[in-house]
Amino acid sequence: MIELKGVSKKFKNKTVIHNLDLTIKKGEFYALIGPNGAGKSTLIKLLTGLLKPTEGDILLDGVSIVDEPQNAKSFIGYIPDEPTIWDGMTGFEFLNFVGALYNLPVDERMRNIRKLLKLYKLTGTENQLYQDYSRGYKQKYSIIAALLHDPAILFIDEPIVGLDPISIDLTKHIFDTFVKEGGTILMVTHTLFVAQELASRIGIFEKGKIIAEGTYEELANKAHLPTKTSLDAVYKNYLDK
């Protein structure tokens, strides 16, 4: 469960997130969509502990990431939009390093790595340097790294950029299974069809505030649009208002 209580974030005199309250229940897939510069990436950095809120608190499964960051970070996974890794590491070393940071025993780490590499059809590439991987491979490795320690909550920033169609299907399936097994996901994306297909609730974010939220059907209804309309049209309708 993710709870934001009166969260604000200021950079010098500029307020990027405005007194935000949001609750995402356990087992829910929440997609946050919005224009460039709306504050989505700042929000995800606040949720993952990369930034600290100027005001308010963030609770992840009841643990405050502001007061107990290490405890809260132990059960979250993060998939960035730009999966940059140290060029001098191999994929296998990167995954092992991440596993070590989460204090996973070597045996368990190896088991999980082998399983996920096989799932993403990366077996055989793991001992090559990261600098030699394609954009898609890098994205797959960052997804595996986020899942390695079996997190309870996943924060995802543009999950399918650079992935081939088969990998997109696989990733969607993994996220779907993750949620069905009780995990919680907050995803920030511009790829609206993924949000429409997977999310149980969608928030439209603009200028540091959620201007509308609900299921896709609820959003369409509130905008007085037929439910067969694409999320793209619903989104544009809200932003035009």
Added chain:
Amino acid sequence: MSDSFGLFLSYPGQVIKRYLSRERFTRVFTISLFLIIIALVAAAIYAITFGGLTFISNNSELQNGLQFYIIQLFGLLIFVLGFVNSILIIASGFARRNYQWIAITPSFSILAFIQLFQLLTSSLWIFLAIITPVLLAVGNFTGISWFGFILSFLLTIALIITASVTGTFSYLVSIYILQGLSQLLKRNIVTQSRAIVILIIFSIFVAIGLWRTAIPQDFVQFFDGSSVEQIDSLREKLILLPTFGISQILHNVLFDSTSFGVRYVIILVFLSFTVLIALYGLLRIQYLSIWQLLQEGNYVADKNVVTPNYKPYNFPSSSIVHTIIDKELLLIWRDKKNLLWLLIVIALWGTQTAVSWRVTSNAATYGPVENIPNFVYPLILAIGLYFISALALRFVFPTFSAERKVAWILGVAPISLWNIAVGKLLIYTGLFTLIGSPLLIANFVLLNFEFFPAVIYWIIFGLSVILIVQLAIFLSVRYPNRFSSDPETLSTTLPGLAFTTLALGGSLIISYIMYLALTTIDLATLLILLITLLSLLFTSLTYRATEKFEYSGEIIA
């Protein structure tokens, strides 16, 4: 073409204008601080050169021979620096973002050549901080005119250009050797790494030759005889040096007669431009393959290229600090440029130690070595701390800024930034102490330093290493750079310059106190206490900085 030439000419001005368009005060301050540091270094070189020449002039038997020898060594040093610098620049040049706009097309033009030349000489300007004070000091000592100084300056510039062109030539030749071997073997073996390996092997042979020629077996015999005989005998021995001729003319201009040098200076400047034109011709023929090599890392497109596999390391430790240490070691090992940098510093430090060994072992053949001046030991300490500061500036100070794009891995993991800082402190302190201690101890043993003071010096060295690394980590965490991860760029930012000033200034103060401590032992105890307190202060400041640290701005992708 004329448009692009205009753009090319106006580009440096635009870069400066853009640089000063934001945070003007901070940036002007940064430039001023940078210039002050350069001026201080130049002043120190001037003082040492002038003082050294005055000291030598007190010995009427040796003065002429030693002066001749020093100018020869100066010429050789400038040549070696220019040579190595040009190879490093050309090998990594096209990887620099600023130059990619000109390297975008494989067609060769005068513009590309000028850009290449600018690339080669862009980092040479720092040599002016060495050349100018040395020439000024020698000129003041001998009382030459401004015209003579300008002549000697031109000569040295010609020497640098020749060294740079020779370095570039050597690099191209090593590529041609690989091309020839590829044709013989009927498979492509041309890579940048192999070209560098050929140059390193070649350099080792040249270094051995230079060592045997320039560092004599017996200094006493080397400088034996009257003034004229000395110089004649030196001339006979040093004539094998590649820089002998140009250094001899430089010596004549500085010490004998300006008029003697004019025609030679004109000839040499003309010759250096001739080799420059020869390089242009060579590049014109082979530019496409060179361009591909520099851009792609491969000489020819090869569909059979197999991406290499590496023996994996699986981070077995359950301790976070240990894991961070393992990661740092792995990345240092895998980064060839960093390794090369580390090797160069060790080689320079090793050369200084080898010279100590050569001089003392030579002196020992004429009886027990006694009366080594007291200033030599703190000087050895200062040299050691200078090398440590250079290593810390390259490896430690950029460490958090260099990780800005991978910060998401560490930032979202359940570990504290403090643990990362501790891991970095331990690995770099350990590594630098491991590199520095044997060389420092070797110097002390060779120079017959007494046991007890040597131990105190070593303790001071170890504590200073911790302090320098701690300072670099503090500045890195407190002022991470959001825009660059290039160590060379980071070292010229305000925090980078602050580190350079504090580390070098602190090293000099520590060495001076240790000089005084040779007669007043209590000072050493006080210094140990002071360095420990400063280390604790920086530890506390680093801890506070890690508590406040945010992965904001461009620090995270």
